[in-house]
Amino acid sequence: LAKTTQPISMDSYEGQEVNITCSHNNIATNDYITWYQQFPSQGPRFIIQGYKTKVTNEVASLFIPADRKSSTLSLPRVSLSDTAVYYCLVGDAYSSASKIIFGSGTRLSIRP
Template sequence: LAKTTQPISMDSYEGQEVNITCSHNNIATNDYITWYQQFPSQGPRFIIQGYKTKVTNEVASLFIPADRKSSTLSLPRVSLSDTAVYYCLVGDTRDSSYKLIFGSGTRLLVRP
């Protein structure tokens, strides 16, 4: 499983766009990139998943450059409720033994 590296913490203010970048230099050909959000004492919540280029859904965008060695989660106009830990994970989601290996994540603090 490819190791990921992301900032330990980030601060932002309400209404700003937040970009969290994750490095995954050893990503394999069949690996997908998945981001989860976790609030204290709650289960991780799926945000977005992608393989290459750009993916957008109702809550976030995911930018993946051509070499796929990094990815950036973009949260538009954050609010206080976006304060959480964000995890970047990579793996072959089609593998029958696919399991999630969580790192420490990025603690995002959104200030008023």
């Protein structure tokens, strides 16, 4: 399993764009990159998943460079409700021995 490294914490202000970078130097050819969000006292919630280049949905964008050794989750115009822990995961969706492993995550704090 590829290990991921993320900043422990980040601070930003309402209305700003926030970029959280995840390093995964040992990513395998079949691995996808997935991000989850977790609020206090709740289970994680899926945000976005991608394999290469750029993926965008209604809440975030995911940028993956050509070498795929890192990825950046971009949250446009954050609000106070985006304060949460964000987890970057790397894994193969089709391996029978695969499993979802969470790292330590990035604690994002949004201020007024």
